[in-house]
């Protein structure tokens with residue numbers, strides 16, 4: 001039985017994909033596999049039995065990726081599975097920041113008992129007049145799964161779109177409308193755009209990237225949308241930019257003690273991925289990734305170990321080894337097999353930064369002796385007999 005712990009609510013359509021060999025009611029301490037959304041895991045004690053964590057979503061800043069890699073715990077996310085939900089929220093955010101629909105609706109609620117509300121409406125409405133997004137310039141910072149959908153949708157809505165992503169993958173570039181203007185210096189976005197939306201992960205290199213210097217370059221009345229992470233925007237600086245009129249509206253998906261009451265901000269309670277469709281997509285992808293890793297040893301969509309996929313094992317045995325990415329370790333692993341008279345029928349080795357992963361399809365199932373010998377090699381972190 002494989003113990004699975006869910007740190008957040010995970011859509012049942014995903015959990016239903018676990019076979020009877022999985023117990024999805026496990027405690028965290030006893031779990032071999034964990035499913036998580038936004039629960040913060042940095043201070044959690046990671047058990048020796050824990051093999052994998054799947055983030056049903058995109059952002060992994062709530063998970064201690066290096067600590068997991070060091071312990072041979074493979075962390076997965078679900079790239080793109082909630083991107084459309086966030087794209088639709090960004091479109092709504094641009095419209096909410098452009099038309100005072102929230103203020104207008106509040107006025108209606110406040111005047112609901114007025115028998116003459118229809119007449120009063122025609123006088124009051126000028127207070128809620130807005131602007132159109134068609135023809136305006138939108139800057140998209142980060143053109144991954146979400147950014148590219150936002151950019152393409154904005155083109156379809158008649159906006160002029162500037163896109164910035166120095167690490168853009170070739171696949172992502174293929175998906176991007178040719179009408180998106182390729183920006184190589186992010187300052188051009190700050191200087192030129194009426195709307196700016198950010199879609200980068202929270203990393204040391206991106207924290208506070210939208211700061212005072214950025215606001216100083218912007219035009220008065222710029223609208224900022226942040227459905228990525230609060231830490232990307234310097235909150236003191238945006239508070240001041242809202243006061244001065246440099247920024248007209250800040251739409252953020254991340255309430256905190258600073259943003260929650262910020263004048264000029266529209267603050268949403270982290271709803272970007274909260275659609276039935278996105279929750280189902282993420283749960284299905286996360287469970288499939290976990291099962292593929294637990295049952296076959298394959299790594300697909302990991303954020304701390306390399307991709308490594310040998311399909312379903314057709315040999316008599318398969319061993320998977322999480323190890324450090326250091327010289328001579330592969331020859332030590334294969335020597336153990338040779339010394340034990342085991343034939344390696346197929347093998348894969350992949351590395352990612354300081355860590356690597358080897359899978360060996362072998363002529364017999366690895367014995368305890370083989371596992372002990374592999375585990376004692378310096379730099380080997382975790383050895384698993386898959387078959």
Ligand SMILES: NC(=O)C1=CN([C@@H]2O[C@H](COP(=O)(O)OP(=O)(O)OC[C@H]3O[C@@H](n4cnc5c(N)ncnc54)[C@H](O)[C@@H]3O)[C@@H](O)[C@H]2O)C=CC1
Pocket residue numbers: 057058059060079080082083086141142143144145146147164165166167168169172199200201202205206227228229253270271272273274
């Ligand atoms: N509000 C919500 O509920 C949700 C928020 N998110 C947030 O949105 C972020 C992006 O999500 P996805 O698009 O799915 O991720 P992704 O990994 O597909 O795209 C991120 C993009 O950012 C780019 N990037 C990294 N550093 C950059 C920099 N300094 N400047 C410009 N571009 C940079 C990368 O090259 C990549 O193309 C997530 O990391 C997460 O924090 C994601 C899903 C839901």
Ligand SMILES: O=C(O)C(=O)COP(=O)(O)O
Pocket residue numbers: 037038056057058059060082270272273274
């Ligand atoms: O996928 C992401 O990065 C998100 O921010 C979504 O978070 P959630 O799964 O709604 O807690």
